[in-house]
Amino acid sequence: MNLLEWLFKPIQPFVWHPERIAAVACVLFIAFFVLLSLRRFRSWPLLIPACVWGLFAVWEAYCKAQKYNIRVDLLLLYPILVVVTVWGVAMAFRSRTTA
Numbered sequence: 396m397n398l399l400e401w402l403f404k405p406i407q408p409f410v411w412h413p414e415r416i417a418a419v420a421c422v423l424f425i426a427f428f429v430l431l432s433l434r435r436f437r438s439w440p441l442l443i444p445a446c447v448w449g450l451f452a453v454w455e456a457y458c459k460a461q462k463y464n465i466r467v468d469l470l471l472l473y474p475i476l477v478v479v480t481v482w483g484v485a486m487a488f489r490s491r492t493t494a
């Protein structure tokens with residue numbers, strides 16, 4: 396297995412499956428609203444990855460409808476998804492709010 400196959404293995408369940416991507420976006424939105432209601436943690440950082448995953452679901456649906464089979468766009472999109480998601484979750488749970 397080469398390096399690119401190893402790096403992109405985690406994204407494979409989402410390629411050509413916009414409904415799975417939308418499910419991730421929904422989970423992040425639900426987590427945003429749960430943290431918003433708890434008021435113990437910052438909730439707004441989860442809104443950013445939820446929106447990014449939602450946009451990715453729309454993009455993936457478009458790519459699927461166009462039947463694109465060479466997906467060079469994932470070389471850019473996958474690292475953005477990982478960084479934004481890790482950042483959002485880390486910032487949401489990093490410190491408690493004072494309110």
